[in-house]
Amino acid sequence: MPELPEVETVRRGLAANIVGEKFKKIEVRHERATSKNSLARIESLSGAKVLEVNRRGKFLWLTFNRPEVLVAHLGMSGQFLIQPKSAADEKHLRARFVMKRNELRFIDQRTFGWLSVETLSDGVPSSAAHIALDPFDEEFDLTRAVNRFSARKTQVKKALLDQEVISGVGNIYADESLWRARIHPETRIEKLKSAKIQELIQCASEVMTEALSQGGTSFDDLYINVNGESGYFERSLAVYGQEGEPCPRCGTAIKRISFSNRSSHFCPKCQPTPRKSGK
DNA sequence: ACTAGCACCTGATCGC
């Protein structure tokens, strides 16, 4: 579910609600939610006070008044909610962090999300060490990102989704970025000039910035912020989920194709199929 | 070293 704008929305919500709070009691209710740790390892953070909520790409982590950090990934359906203690347990409640006045809850229908206790190395938890900087990071270097991108020998959309090239982009914003840059998702990277790749990365950064300003994209209640509210960027999507709808630029019907087990949405006129010559 | 493909889950929806 959540891509960079949604995860950043969650990060901001957490920062506003739990920084300075102490986890008085932690209860983990699902083995798969703990990633590589034991339930006991997560629960051993009880008593810790939250100092910061950090993020790289789609990876979040909390820092405490002790060396360990709590890393969280939302996967496809994870969410954090700030709830009153009296609220009934959600159907897919995976972990509960009891604070002074209310509770932080981790809820995850599909169980692809996870929590883990780790330490930092160069300021990043081990599970995120391989993740590239995202375009919202103040250290993000466009030239270096273009160079890494150009080195990949694959289709452009695969590189855009590769979190080791640029992090934060998922299936929605990949399709939206490619539409903005007028590139067909199956175009081989070898056929793109570096100026075009740079344009594409800038489009990704722009569309995610716009989505963040709308609180992200919510198709249903699988993505909501920590207060249970939806984002409004769905109404601004040009191609994702718009199969058969007119392209906002030229009016041609949007197409959907499937490759590497995911859907890609694009305008067949603005983003013409690449020629297959000379691979 | 690098890439493609699939496995990991639950639930909603659609066609028969």
Add this chain to the structure above:
DNA sequence: TGCGATCAGGTGCTAG
């Protein structure tokens, strides 16, 4: 009404 097939905002492991 039911039942199988398909689809869903992601990542990591493995085979080649």
